[in-house]
C-alpha cells in the first residue's frame with residue numbers, strides 16, 4: 001500500500017526550493033504533488049519518489065495558510081494526516097491539520113539531521129558555506145550567463161546579447177552582416193536565458209546544411225546540448241510527439257517546412273524561444289505566403305521569444321523584410337506604407353544624433369537636434385548639453401543619455417540589430433583577381449548563336465531546358481545540355497580552360513587552402529572529377545545532393561589543418577552559413593546572379609577569425625555574358641570590395657534589364673551607369689538615415705565595455721580555483737594539472753554519479769580557466785562558474801543536504817574545555833516561479849550566527865575562515881554521543897539562533913526590494929517613454945514588466961529564513977585531544 005495520502009505535506013529532496021508540497025493524487029503507480037508556492041505540479045513514481053515527509057515536533061514553529069504562527073505542543077493523527085496542537089503568540093490554542101500549513105513553510109532539515117545525530121564531514125560544511133557565498137556573489141554579477149561561453153569578447157556581440165536577453169520574451173531580428181557572429185549572439189542569448197531560468201524550452205530551425213554546425217557550435221562554445229530531430233528519429237517516437245523528446249530541439253527547416261504533420265506536432269508544444277537561422281528564406285509577398293513563412297508564423301504566434309537571423313534581411317526585397325518584422329511584432333508592423341514613410345524620417349534622427357557632438361557652441365547643430373527632440377526629459381538634457389556654463393561631466397552624461405534616448409525612441413532599433421564591417425572595424429582586405437580566358441570553340445558557338453537574334457535564344461532555351469539568363473552565364477551547363485550535338489562529344493571539363501587555370505592557381509597557392517564555389521551542383525561534381533583526372537588533385541565536394549553526414553564529412557576533411565584536403569568544391573549551398581575562415585582563397589568558378597549571394601560566398605571566408613587578406617579569384621570568358629555580369633558587379637556597385645547591403649534593391653531595380661543586356665556592351669554600359677547612380681544614392685541615403693541609426697544602435701560601446709569588464713573580472717576570479725580544488729576533491733573527481741593552465745578532469749573511483757561530462761572508467765575532459773587557452777583548442781573546455789560541472793556541483797550542494805551538519809573540536813587557549821559553540825548558517829528562501837528569476841535580486845543569502853553557551857552571538861567577532869582553520873575533525877560515533885548528551889541545550893541554541901538571524905532578515909529583504917525596484921522601475925520608465933514614440937514597444941512587454949514587478953514584490957516580501965546548516969563546536973584542551 002502507498003505511504004502517500006492526499007493532503008499530506010512533503011518536500012522534494014532534490015528541489016527543496018519548490019517549497020512545501022501537498023499530495024494531490026495517489027494511485028498504485030504514481031503520486032502527484034502540488035508545490036503551490038512555486039506554482040509547479042510534479043508527478044513521481046510512487047515507489048521511488050524523491051520526497052521527504054514533513055512532520056514537526058514539539059517546540060517547532062509552524063505557520064498556517066492564514067498566516068498564524070504556532071508553537072507545536074503535541075500532535076495526533078486523523079485519517080493519515082497529522083493534526084498539530086499548538087499555541088499562538090496571543091496564547092490561544094489551535095488545532096491545525098497539516099493540509100492547512102502555509103505553502104511557504106520550510107522543513108528544517110539541518111536541525112532534524114543534527115538532533116538525530118546525523119553529522120557530515122567538517123570540510124563538507126566548509127564547502128557548503130563557501131558554495132552559498134559564491135552562489136550569492138555570482139547570481140548578482142551583471143555578466144551572469146555571458147561569462148561561461150567559449151568565445152572571444154567582441155563588443156558588438158556582447159552588447160546585443162546583453163540588451164536582448166534582459167528583455168521579457170525577446171523578439172528580435174539579428175541581422176549583422178555575414179560572418180559577424182549572429183550564431184554566437186543567438187547562442188549567448190539562449191545561454192543566458194537558460195542559465196537564469198527565463199527559458200527552458202527552445203526550438204531552433206536551421207537550413208539542412210547547417211544542422212551539424214549548429215549542434216557542434218552550441219556544444220563546444222556554449223556547453224548546450226540540443227536534440228537533433230529528423231524524420232527517422234521522429235518515427236522512432238511512434239505516436240508520441242517527437243518535439244517533446246527534449247527541452248532544446250534543433251531541426252532542419254527543409255524537413256519541417258515540408259511536413260505538415262510534424263509542424264502541427266511542433267505547434268502543439270510550449271516553446272519559450274524560437275530561433276530561425278537564415279530567415280531570408282522565409283518567402284512572403286503580398287500575393288503569396290511561402291510554406292516556411294507560414295510555419296514560422298504559426299510557431300511565432302505561440303512562442304513568446306523569437307530570434308530571426310539573417311545577414312541579408314532585404315534579399316527578397318523590402319516587402320519581404322517588412323514581413324519578417326511582422327513576424328516579430330504583428331501589431332507594430334501591419335502597414336507597409338507606414339513603414340516606408342517612417343524609414344524616410346530616420347535621416348533627421350541620425351542628423352540630430354550626429355549634431356549632439358557639436359554641442360555646446362554650434363547654433364545650427366542645436367537647431368538640428370531641437371527639431372527632433374520633443375519630450376520634456378530629452379529637452380532638459382539638451383539644455384544641459386547646450387549650456388556652456390554647465391559642468392563638463394554633466395554635459396558628457398547628458399550627451400550619452402540623449403543619444404541613447406534618441407536611438408531608443410526612433411527607428412527599428414529595438415527589433416533589429418545590424419552591425420557592419422565598416423562599423424566594427426578590423427576586418428581583412430578583399431583582393432579581386434580576375435582571369436580573362438578565351439572561350440573554347442564549343443562555347444563560342446553557343447555565344448554566336450545567342451548573339452544572332454531573339455529567336456535563337458528562344459530556341460536554345462527550349463533545346464537545353466535551361467532558364468534565362470542561366471543559359472548564357474553557365475556555358476558549361478549549356479554545353480552539357482546540348483549533348484545531342486556531335487561536336488560536343490567530350491566532357492565539358494576537357495575543353496574548358498578554367499580547369500587548367502584552376503590547377504595552375506592551386507600550384508601557386510602551395511599549401512594554402514582554397515574554397516571553390518560553382519553555381520551548379522553538376523559543375524561542382526564534374527570539376528572534382530576533372531581535377532582528379534587532369535591534375536591528380538583530390539577534392540571533396542559539398543552539394544545539396546549529399547546526405548548531411550556526407551556534407552559534414554566533406555567540410556571536416558577541408559577543415560582539417562594537418563591532413564585535410566587543400567580545397568573544397570561547393571555548389572551554391574556551400575555559400576551559406578558555413579565557417580571557412582581558416583582559408584583565404586576563394587575561387588568563384590562562375591558568378592551568382594544575385595548580389596546578396598555574391599556576398600554570402602565571400603562571407604564564408606570573410607568572417608570573425610580570418611587573419612589574412614582574402615584573395616578572390618574569378619575566371620571569366622572574354623566578351624562573354626559572364627564577363628558583363630562581372631562588370632556590373634564591379635562597376636555598378638563595388639560588390640567585391642565590401643558588403644554594402646543595397647545589392648538587393650539594385651537587383652530588384654535592374655535585374656531584368658541586366659539579363660537583357662548580357663549580350664550587348666552598349667546596353668550594359670547604360671545599365672551600369674544607372675545602377676551606379678542608384679547605388680550611390682541608396683548608399684548616401686542609407687548612410688544618412690536607416691543604416692546610420694542601425695549602426696549607432698547596434699553597439700553602444702559603454703554598455704559593451706561594462707559587460708566585457710564584468711566578464712574579465714569573473715575570468716580572473718581567484719576564488720574559482722580554490723573552490724574547485726575543494727569541491728572536486730569532495731565530489732571524487734580526479735584532477736590532474738597538465739601544465740600550461742590546463743587541467744584534466746576524470747571520474748575518480750568514489751565519484752558521486754551523474755556529474756556532467758564525467759563517467760566512471762571514461763577519459764573525462766581537459767579544461768582551462770584561461771579563455772585564450774580554451775579558444776585556442778577545440779578539445780579544451782572553458783572552466784568558469786558557468787561550466788555545467790561547476791553549476792551541477794553547486795546546485796547539488798544547495799539543493800541537497802551535503803554538509804548541512806557537522807561537529808568539530810576547537811582547541812583555544814582562551815576558552816575552557818567542554819564548552820559548546822554553535823555555528824548556524826541561515827539562508828533566505830524565496831519560492832517563486834523560475835521565470836521570475838528572483839535570484840537576480842534575492843539570491844539565497846547566508847546569515848551566519850555563532851552562539852556561545854550563554855546564547856551570545858559572536859559572529860561579528862569570530863570570522864568563518866578564522867574559526868574554520870582552527871577546527872579539528874572528530875570521529876562520527878564520538879560526535880553522535882556528544883550531540884546526544886547536549887540535546888536539550890542544542891534545541892535551545894537552535895531556537896535562539898533563529899531569532900538572532902530573524903533580526904537581520906528585514907534589512908536583506910529591503911535591500912532586495914530596492915534593487916528590484918530600482919532595476920524594474922528604471923526599465924518600466926524607459927519603456928513607457930519609448931512607447932510614446934516608438935511603437936515597437938509592445939503593450940504585452942509593458943504589461944509583463946508590471947506583472948513581473950508585482951510578482952517579484954510579493955515573492956520577496958514572502959521570503960523566509962531557513963536553517964541551511966549547523967556546526968557544533970566543542971572546545972577541548974590538548975590533553976583531551978590526545
Ligand SMILES: Nc1ncnc2c1ncn2[C@@H]1O[C@H](COP(=O)(O)OP(=O)(O)OP(=O)(O)O)[C@@H](O)[C@H]1O
Nearest residue numbers: 151152178179180181182183184311577579607608
Ligand atoms: N566571439 C567570438 N569568438 C570566437 N569565434 C567567433 C566569435 N564570433 C564569431 N566567431 C566565429 O566566427 C564565425 C562567424 O560567426 P557566426 O557563424 O556566428 O556568424 P554569422 O553572422 O552567423 O554568419 P552568417 O552570416 O554566415 O550566417 C564562426 O566561425 C564563429 O565561430
